[in-house]
Amino acid sequence: MLAALLHRSTTTKDMHPMARNRALTAVALLATATALTACGGGDSGGGDADGSTLTWWHNSNTDPGKAYYEQVAADFEAANPGTTIEISALAHEDMLTRLDAAFQTGDTPDVYMERGGGELADHVEAGLTMDLSDELPETIETVGSSVNGWQIDGRTYALPFSVGVVGFWYNTDLFEQAGITEPPQTMEELDAAVQALKDAGIQPISVGAGDKWPAAHYWYYTALRECGQDVLEDAVTSLDFSDPCFVAAGEDLQELVETEPFNEGFLATPAQQGPASASGLLATEQVAMELAGHWEPGVMQGLTEDNEGLGEKTGWFPFPTVAGGAGDPEAALGGGDAWACAADAPPVCVDFLDHLLSDEVQTGFAERDMGLPTNPAANDAVSDPALADLLEYRDSAPYVQLYFDTAFGENVGGAMNDEIALLFAGQASPQDVVDAVQAAAGTA
Amino acid sequence: MTPRPTGADVAASPRGAAGAADRPDRSAAPARPSGGGRRRSSSRLSARTRTRLEIAFFTGPALVLLGLFIVVPVLQAVRYSVFDWNGLGPLDDFVGLDNYARALGDTVFTGAVVNNFVIIALSIAIQLPLGLAIALLLNRDIRGRGFLRVVIFMPYVLAEVVAGVVWVLLLQPNGLVDAVVEGVGLGGLTQLWLGDPDIALGTVMVVLTWKYLGLAVILFLAGLQGVPEDVYEAAQLDGASWWQVQRRVTIPLLGPTIRTWGFLSMIGSLQLFDMVWILTGGGPANSTVTMAIYLINQGTERGLYGYASAVAVLLFVISLVLAVLYQTFVLRRDNEVAPKPRRAAR
Incomplete structure (x- = not known):
């Protein structure tokens, strides 16, 4: 046990x-x-030791x-x-x-x-x-x-x-097969890429929503794009999430989830354990991309027989920008x-x-x-x-926002991750996520 | 053909002689207790003390362990449960019964309670008939009986974690289970066995049945050994068919075993943790969360040790109430197998 x-x-x-x-x-x-x-040898020596x-x-x-x-x-x-x-x-x-x-x-x-x-x-x-x-x-x-x-x-x-920092790791070969020449830079381009991959018969994105935090990273990033740095800094200390940008972040994510870009059974998919995990699916070329941190190449190497992971086909692009968001488009989550x-x-x-x-x-x-x-x-x-x-991306980013669950502590962070996972399952609304966080923080 | 002995032969037989020789012994027998009695009375006090010392000696270690690892933690949990405490630092934020109110108002916790009761009901509803049928079958003189018994019991012996990981691998999308379902031409029936909130609990039930059916079968088989042969013989002499024998004789005589198994099954279902933790972790979307999983999530994952203690106390109380009810209403008859004479006279 x-x-x-x-x-x-x-x-x-x-x-x-x-x-x-x-x-x-x-x-x-x-x-x-x-x-x-x-x-035991001798305590006589050692001068100032x-x-x-x-x-x-x-x-x-x-x-x-x-x-x-x-x-x-x-x-x-x-x-x-x-x-x-x-x-x-x-x-x-x-x-x-x-x-x-x-x-x-x-x-x-x-x-x-x-x-x-x-x-x-x-x-x-x-x-x-x-x-x-x-x-x-x-x-x-x-x-x-x-x-x-x-x-x-x-x-x-x-x-x-x-x-x-966290970003999208992708399989350059599969992107090519789907006719995607440039990595997506905006949410619209990401949607288009997802559609192109689906049309080519490729599962677009894997996400380890079974472990919750990989799913939560999407919300963290949409919040980073929707909310200004001052709002985020304020929220970290006050644990007050009443700013409408947090609901907007959930809505952006909900729109993405509704395009069904994720691997089959993603609600139960683990993050890194085994070939059927989100990282394993990317490493074994079952999906085209995954949102993950700098650990991803190492994880993928451990999940392939030749210990190469995706090898030469490994590509990386930052989380896309959101139209009209108040957040810095260059800000990184990490x-x-x-x-x-x-x-x-x-x-x-x-x-x-x-x-x-x-x-x-x-x-x-x-x-x-x-x-x-x-x-x-x-x-x-x-x-x-x-x-x-x-x-290079990390060092050029205006600021690196610490993962929200780490920043807010395990109680508020855990409540946040649980509710975001429910949003992925279609069982929670953007407002529910904010409410759950406020309730856990006692700031509702 | 051996000639039967006549009356005279019997009287002269060694048996008759031996019987007569016994008598003097028997008449001498009453003398013995009186001698022993004298000895006992002379040392009655020390004997009683000695008995007490013996009891203390043999139960002492167990009582110390029980106190240290069960009673003390339970009392500690009760204490923690009335504080808002993250596991670090002193207990100084007294919140009374707030933690309990919060747990009972949390839909995830109440959902977990419902899941636990569903698991209790389904476990008994599925494993009782199935286990009984298999036990009756394996109690017959069939070829390969020993081997079949081992096969049935094997899952129960496997560690939960090992069995759980194997099932996770079998049940993953495009895993072996899907391949088998497709292989027999039922491709349309493949499911996200552990990934779909609507069927994950069902999948978990199937795995639990596979895992714990062996215990039911082995207990029922043991119970069957305790059913005396002569009852079967009597039934057969009365012309009862195999089915009638099972229904009217075997199963009623197996009653105490079945009721004890039901108790074990119920307690096991209430405290269910490891298998579900490995299979789904309570997900997807809390569809398979049990009280124990909720407890771990809130305690060790979120660091809400005060709140998790309140949940632990609730789990303890629910288990205790069910156990007492079961003892009172179901196991009562078994506990009175040998009624005291004065009660029988009433």
Whole structure:
């Protein structure tokens, strides 16, 4: 039953999808063993060493990420004698479950991943997360606007190390077969492309509405197109969604759903699990496109036998613009992962975060395609052409809106996703979505 | 042909002699209890203490576990349920019964309650006749009986998660089930088995029947072993047909087993979680959500631990009330199998 819980508990998007295999890590055990031996060996040496031990949980539990982080930790230990880093490389879902439990008992690892938004706000309110604002002002400066999602009232509580954006991944071959020469830029063009694909006997779009959040991303984007940045920023803090642009966002989405562009059985389709998932359908060329984040090429590689995913046929275009919307047509929806220190972590934790965000570590991170680096010095190291395109789009966007469900926290975000999934099923109106969010937020 | 012994032979037979030899033993027997009685009375107090110690020793660990893992969590849930609490930090936002009112007013929760009751009703309505028929069949002396029993029981042994994942793969659009339906020329009948809100619950019921029918069959078969042969013989001597024997003799004698199975089935249906979680996660559009799934969604997925605790308490109360009602009205007769003499005299 625990396995069942893990299986479904996916509010997650940002994951290293291939890293699904359960692995509680020989590394962690080894590190512990080494630490114990070291302690037993002799406490005479070490000069200014105060014997600080940092526990570090991350989700890169397959190579090259796993080996890379071991190296990063070893380098830091060498440069800071007396500091020991105990790594737990966990499968993503496993890590989330354990983190939840750790937060409830207050026994958090020293260095851990924060996804920002409402979740972070809860942790900060409970006094679990360290305020980094005065500790690392320069690093915060380097990361730039990406850090917004991890700030509360102007204070910074975590440093994003990978931030990606959501857009349409498509199969260039299938688009060609349907006679689509240019990726759609407006909703009308998207409708036309859907029709052209249908006429060519191709299922246009896959969506993992069974997991709800992939469906919700459509609404997030239409809201991003319909609502101005000030309205959105206001909504994130006040949780007030009475602005008519939110209903308009639902209407745009309803119109799209009514053209029946989605794969057969999309209401029960999972996001990423198996060849019949939304990502699997795109990877195996059953559908022409899917709205997904920067993780998509990696997910698709894991879902094909040759580990190539769509390979050369992979294309990407941003979410289309909406006629008459007040939102910035270039604004992007995205999110990512950040490193945070527990409130009670030893002071050396801050130095370790600085190390993790350094030019050198971020460059190595980018070279291994582990994500989209936030330190601009590492931008050139992103080798995958599709990811490089995406990075360019992210950096040219006027702002990157954090996924609404993350931004609003799991309660309001969850209510929002549930209602949007009902809208996909034709059982909720655009007004219902707004009402459900307001009800969950207590602002109705 | 052996000649029958005459009267004189019988009297002189070893059996007769043995019978006579028994007698002295029997007459000596009453002496024994008095000796034992004396010994017992001399140590009565310590014996009683010892019995108590024994009881404490053997039930103690179980009681501690029961208290620690059942009673305490239930009481904790009751406590959490009157707070608005996200699982982090102190319990300081007391909301009284608001959480309960909200749950009972939420159409998704009331829908879940309805789904649970539909599952209880359908489980019993489908599995009882089917399980009984299969058990009666497998109780006959047919070829490959052992093998068939294993086949029927196999799904019950499989882990829910494993079986669930296999079914998800079979039932997906253009999956094996669709291929089989098309293969036999019924292409028009293929469905979005798990993707259509109107039929997903039906699909779930089919999988549940497949999964849990084995338990019913194995229990009924065990019950059939307890039906004494001589009743069948008597019925056959009275000229009853096979059908009559089953209807008038076997099934009534199987009553206690059937009623116990019904109880297990009902409780299982009320708490149903894992199979549905794997198959549909409660979807599409909440069409297969059960109380336990609603509880997990609100608790661990949305972080509403106070509210989810209220839902847990409601689930507990509903289960308890149904269990007590069932015990009182259905299982009562079975609990009185050996009535006390004074009641019989009344």
